[in-house]
Amino acid sequence: MTAEKHVLSILVDNQPGVLSRIAGLFSGRGYNIESLCVAETTEPLVSRITIVTKANTLGIEQINKQLNKLINVIKVHELTGTAYVEREMALIKVKAKPENRAEILRIVDIFRCKVVDVGLEHYTIEITGDEGKLAAIMSLLKPIGIKEIAKTGIIALYREPK
Amino acid sequence: MKLTGAQILLKTLKDEGVDTIFGYPGGCVIDIYDELLRSDLRHIFVRHEQGAIHAADGYARASGRVGVCLVTSGPGATNTITGIANAFMDSIPVVIITGQVPSHLIGNDAFQEVDIVGITRPCTKHNYLVNSTEELAQTIKEAFFIASSGRPGPVLVDIPKNVVQNTIEYKAPKTVKLRSYNPTYNPNMKQLHKVVELIREAKRPIIFAGGGVLLSKAARELTELARKTQIPVTTSLMGMGAFPGSDPLCMGMIGMHGTYRANTSSGKCDLMIAVGVRFDDRVTGKTDTFTPHAKIVHIDIDPTSIRKNIPVAVPVVGDCKITLTHLNKLLDETDLSDVQKKRKIWLDQIEDWKKTQPFAYQQGAVIKPQYVVEKLYELTRGDAIISTEVGQNQMWAAQYYHFDNPQHLLTSGGLGAMGFGLPAAIGAQIAFPDKLVVDIAGDASIQMNIQEMATAVQYCLPVKIVILNNGFLGMVRQWQEFFYEKRYACTLVEHAPDFVKLAEAYGAVGLRAQKPEEVEAVLREGLFSPKTVIMDFVIEREECVYPMVPAGAPITEMLLV
Numbered sequence: 001m002t003a004e005k006h007v008l009s010i011l012v013d014n015q016p017g018v019l020s021r022i023a024g025l026f027s028g029r030g031y032n033i034e035s036l037c038v039a040e041t042t043e044p045l046v047s048r049i050t051i052v053t054k055a056n057t058l059g060i061e062q063i064n065k066q067l068n069k070l071i072n073v074i075k076v077h078e079l080t081g082t083a084y085v086e087r088e089m090a091l092i093k094v095k096a097k098p099e100n101r102a103e104i105l106r107i108v109d110i111f112r113c114k115v116v117d118v119g120l121e122h123y124t125i126e127i128t129g130d131e132g133k134l135a136a137i138m139s140l141l142k143p144i145g146i147k148e149i150a151k152t153g154i155i156a157l158y159r160e161p162k
Numbered sequence: 163m164k165l166t167g168a169q170i171l172l173k174t175l176k177d178e179g180v181d182t183i184f185g186y187p188g189g190c191v192i193d194i195y196d197e198l199l200r201s202d203l204r205h206i207f208v209r210h211e212q213g214a215i216h217a218a219d220g221y222a223r224a225s226g227r228v229g230v231c232l233v234t235s236g237p238g239a240t241n242t243i244t245g246i247a248n249a250f251m252d253s254i255p256v257v258i259i260t261g262q263v264p265s266h267l268i269g270n271d272a273f274q275e276v277d278i279v280g281i282t283r284p285c286t287k288h289n290y291l292v293n294s295t296e297e298l299a300q301t302i303k304e305a306f307f308i309a310s311s312g313r314p315g316p317v318l319v320d321i322p323k324n325v326v327q328n329t330i331e332y333k334a335p336k337t338v339k340l341r342s343y344n345p346t347y348n349p350n351m352k353q354l355h356k357v358v359e360l361i362r363e364a365k366r367p368i369i370f371a372g373g374g375v376l377l378s379k380a381a382r383e384l385t386e387l388a389r390k391t392q393i394p395v396t397t398s399l400m401g402m403g404a405f406p407g408s409d410p411l412c413m414g415m416i417g418m419h420g421t422y423r424a425n426t427s428s429g430k431c432d433l434m435i436a437v438g439v440r441f442d443d444r445v446t447g448k449t450d451t452f453t454p455h456a457k458i459v460h461i462d463i464d465p466t467s468i469r470k471n472i473p474v475a476v477p478v479v480g481d482c483k484i485t486l487t488h489l490n491k492l493l494d495e496t497d498l499s500d501v502q503k504k505r506k507i508w509l510d511q512i513e514d515w516k517k518t519q520p521f522a523y524q525q526g527a528v529i530k531p532q533y534v535v536e537k538l539y540e541l542t543r544g545d546a547i548i549s550t551e552v553g554q555n556q557m558w559a560a561q562y563y564h565f566d567n568p569q570h571l572l573t574s575g576g577l578g579a580m581g582f583g584l585p586a587a588i589g590a591q592i593a594f595p596d597k598l599v600v601d602i603a604g605d606a607s608i609q610m611n612i613q614e615m616a617t618a619v620q621y622c623l624p625v626k627i628v629i630l631n632n633g634f635l636g637m638v639r640q641w642q643e644f645f646y647e648k649r650y651a652c653t654l655v656e657h658a659p660d661f662v663k664l665a666e667a668y669g670a671v672g673l674r675a676q677k678p679e680e681v682e683a684v685l686r687e688g689l690f691s692p693k694t695v696i697m698d699f700v701i702e703r704e705e706c707v708y709p710m711v712p713a714g715a716p717i718t719e720m721l722l723v
Contacts, residue, residue: 013342017291021283028284058469065466071288071308074342 001056005034007079007086007156008063013072014040014047021070022049031055031063035088035153046074050155079156086156089128091116092138095145096123104144111137122147167295167326168197171259174302174335175203180230182206182221182592184214188234189274190261193326206592206621209613211238213585215245215258216611220586222254223572224547225593226379228310229254234261236274239320240281244579246316247285251576252400253377255314257305258282262291262322279320287315295328299335307338312345313464314377345463349480349488356476357435357459358492364433366455366508367393370416373400373575374438374462375482381405381568383486384437390493392505393435394512396424398445399560400575401438407564408544413512417445418711419557422519422720423512425711428453429718430511435459438482441471442576447717461485521561521708522723528702529678531555531630534685535562535602538628541685546598547572547590551583551607554636557707559602581610584627588614591623598626598689605631605698606655615668618694626688627696629661632703640706644721665696674698 012018019038026033034052041048055063060078067076079086096104096119104123108115111133117124127137131154138146165173171194175183182204187195198205208214211233218229229249233242239260249256263272279291288308290301298321305317361367375384381404388395388411395405396416405412414421416428428434434456439445446452449471457475460468461482468477478485523532535558538546544564549572550556556573565571572590574582583601591599601608608629618625630636635653642650665672671693675684681699688695709720 017279017283020280024283062466062470069464069466071340071343 003054003056006053006060008051009077010049011074012047014045018072037153037155052154083159084156086130086154088134088154090134090151092125093148094123094141100144107140163332164329165332166329167298168193170298172201174299178306183230183232184217185232186211188238190235190323208617211241212245213611213614215242216582216585217589218256219249219254220572220589221593224569224590229256232259236276239278248574248577248579249316250285253314255309256316257309258318260320262320264324265322282318286318289318291320292325295325295330303335304338346479347481347484349478349485353478354489360433361391366431367433368427368431369393369395370434370436371401371404372398372439375404376568378482380483380486386490392501402571403565403568406566415560419707423515425717426515431456433457437461440467447711447715451716529699531558531701532562534699537681539563546600549583549587549601551603552578552580553604554707555602555604555630580607584611585614587625588618591625600626603629605629606635619669624692625694629698630701631698632701661696661698670694672696676700
């Protein structure tokens with residue numbers, strides 16, 4: 001069985017130590033966290049954690065069950081295999097020599113992202129999108145020269161039935 | 163009503179039905195101890211915090227009630243870790259109360275400060291740091307609820323010193339309702355109809371019962387199921403007593419040191435009804451060859467146990483007792499008149515395996531450990547509560563003592579923690595003052611918590627300790643003999659105390675048998691003494707536990723005597 005990417009959206013009690021319980025569950029049982037996002041929901045006592053993990057069929061079943069077993073976990077949604085929207089945000093600091101500046105702005109335009117900081121030698125670009133879009137802009141900017149990058153990891157929500 | 167945190171703590175414990183606490187004082191729990199002086203809660207003062215947690219665990223295993231242990235911060239708390247992990251692995255309901263440095267010092271590396279909540283996160287069912295006196299009563303109530311419901315387990319409550327010192331207006335805690343915690347007790351009936359069908363079709367079925375049956379107090383329901391359907395029963399080490407050991411349908415323990423008939427039948431059966439088990443590797447051996455011809459029905463309250471190690475044909479999530487009650491009722495409505503006849507060939511085959519490959523040992527001039535346990539069984543008529551240490555002593559206890567009743571074998575199954583037996587026996591003796599409680603021990607493991615002899619003597623607990631003394635770390639030595647060409651690396655116990663004198667030094671009775679003919683007399687004298695007794699049996703030094711399945715091999719491939 002091959003390991004595949006799974007996106008889990010987990011509602012948890014918004015309390016100190018809960019993230020540590022979840023991270024500890026993953027490390028202690030040899031599961032793998034590819035990305036992780038945590039923030040409060042509209043209900044202040046509840047947080048949403050979005051985890052991307054890689055596992056085979058039996059593995060993801062165990063991860064699901066083990067997460068559900070934690071007292072502070074309210075609900076686990078497995079989004080993979082369902083209809084959902086996912087977004088990731090990145091700040092990309094790219095080298096911007098005079099001869100490249102026009103090219104970079106063209107890319108920014110094509111990808112409908114923003115320049116949020118400009119210097120004599122750099123642009124910092126803010127981009128939001130799914131994994132594919134981020135990978136695409138990255139592959140275009142790489143030859144120009146990426147100085148630094150900060151990414152959020154995936155956040156996701158299932159689509160309501162139309 | 164104005165109460166201090168300490169008063170609230172003790173009041174809440176009493177409201178939860180607690181009568182006994184096993185503990186050890188220290189700076190951060192001094193206020194709780196001060197309040198204990200004015201309380202009618204019984205406190206058992208142990209000699210090491212590991213003793214406290216194991217004793218609370220033994221109390222819980224024997225009585226089926228939540229065990230309570232109270233220790234101080236820092237080293238007091240860390241000394242309980244082995245016992246917490248032990249209770250966690252065997253799903254034993256224990257509440258551990260640890261003192262913590264005052265809230266304003268947390269995180270400052272204060273004297274005797276450790277992050278015990280952080281340390282015990284992976285080995286507790288849940289844990290808490292109490293932030294204020296206002297939260298205390300509710301937190302304790304939740305801890306008991308979580309420890310004893312669903313799949314039970316240890317819950318730790320860490321209480322800073324200022325929280326027990328503060329005085330507040332007491333408010334009784336509310337009924338516990340946790341939206342994120344709702345164990346499934348009632349099984350899916352559709353699944354149970356499938357189980358009935360499988361039972362009707364099966365030609366070579368077996369039942370495999372584990373600790374979950376004991377935890378949900380379902381031994382009677384399991385026995386009814388087995389007898390009604392004429393299905394032979396094997397148990398895990400943790401499940402011993404779930405089905406009467408002397409019943410003709412009982413095949414004994416399965417696994418690495420299981421009976422020939424239990425292991426062999428697992429290789430041949432066409433249906434396995436697994437109840438309250440988790441398919442531990444000591445049971446399954448090589449997983450891809452486990453029950454090659456069987457459909458497996460797996461009944462357990464914990465969904466994570468199902469399909470974790472072994473593929474299952476019919477999963478049933480539910481409490482063992484409730485599920486078996488429903489299943490028995492369905493079976494009552496089913497025509498089982500031909501079941502006796504249908505099972506005959508299968509049961510005859512199992513009987514034949516029992517006759518040709520029983521547990522066996524050769525009696526010689528030196529005492530055989532199996533003989534000691536057999537005699538112990540005979541003299542106690544199988545009615546004693548037996549705790550064990552870990553290793554060969556544990557396996558001989560499981561093989562040669564037949565448990566007819568649940569909650570009579572207290573043993574560290576999952577964690578395999580040496581040093582468990584004596585404090586667990588103390589806990590069981592506290593729960594059942596009139597019962598005979600015997601710790602079957604090895605000469606090495608008894609020394610891991612030997613200090614608890616003082617506890618047993620102080621409280622006049624007539625616990626009996628049977629040491630099977632071979633001067634070795636017997637089980638590791640056995641592995642070295644079989645798989646490491648007898649290179650006995652550090653398994654020879656080159657110096658040991660004189661256990662008879664040691665018993666006397668603690669104010670207990672010490673007895674010794676060196677020849678087979680002395681065994682019975684020593685057991686008689688020891689068992690019928692009203693005092694704490696150590697019986698030191700000098701046994702055959704290189705005796706091995708048979709059968710043995712090498713780790714990772716199929717369990718049908720046993721090394722036999």
